[in-house]
Amino acid sequence: MRHAVLAAEDRSFYSNPGFDLTGIMRAAWNQLRGGEGGGSTITQQFVKKALVGDEQTLWRKYKEVVLAVKISQARSKDEILADYLNTIYFGRGATASSPPPRPTSARTCRTSSPPRARCSRG
Numbered sequence: 001m002r003h004a005v006l007a008a009e010d011r012s013f014y015s016n017p018g019f020d021l022t023g024i025m026r027a028a029w030n031q032l033r034g035g036e037g038g039g040s041t042i043t044q045q046f047v048k049k050a051l052v053g054d055e056q057t058l059w060r061k062y063k064e065v066v067l068a069v070k071i072s073q074a075r076s077k078d079e080i081l082a083d084y085l086n087t088i089y090f091g092r093g094a095t096a097s098s099p100p101p102r103p104t105s106a107r108t109c110r111t112s113s114p115p116r117a118r119c120s121r122g
Helices: 002-009 019-033 042-052 059-073 077-087 114-121
Strands: none
Touching: 002 042, 002 077, 042 059, 042 077, 059 077
């Protein structure tokens, strides 16, 4: 799961200082043109979720960057990633530290009809 999160969220996680100036500038440019934000590193996202909240202000973004740098200096990248994974929400009531959700149907592929079994495989 760690590799999937890193690939989707922050490919430069192990080499950045807690923030990505290029990503921040790209996100600001996109927002000025009416698009979506983004541009936050995993460390910034952890700080946002755990410490500063998600208020949409420049002051919050400034605090987020400063705290991300401080956390990157004080903790290892593996510790930051573990904290991030245990903080973010994966949907259906799941975080990395919670057990996986139980299926809503008691049927298994062996007791399901062939069409239903195909559906459960995706």
